[in-house]
Amino acid sequence: MLVGHCADREREVAQSTRRVVMASLGVIKEQKAGRKRVRAIAIASILVFLLVFGPLIWWAADNLISGERVGDLACQLSLWACILCPALLAAAVMAGWLRHRS
Secondary structure, three states: OOOOOOHHHHHHHHHHHHHHHHHHHHHHHHHHHHHHHHHHHHHHHHHHHHHHHHHHHHHHHHHHHOOOOOOOHHHHHHHHHHHHHHHHHHHHHHHHHHHHHO
8 A cells, every 4th residue: 555645656667567567568469479470470381382392392202212313304394393392482572571680
């Protein structure tokens, strides 16, 4: 309980401090929610990538292991796809990270 000549002033300071702390708590909760959303989107995109390109990678590995020549057109296309798709994904992730950072 506040007693004395400065009780009103101290009460106002305490109330304004409480408002600032509650506003900061709201901001922190929003930031946590944003990070969780970004993490969920990243995990979902990785899973979609693996589900879409997983069979292609498996096919390319199967072609190379089964003894087909690396010079075959189908083998070359699958290898190019296995090299370019992760490179494009990495470039997109880096671009998003740099854009978010600045």
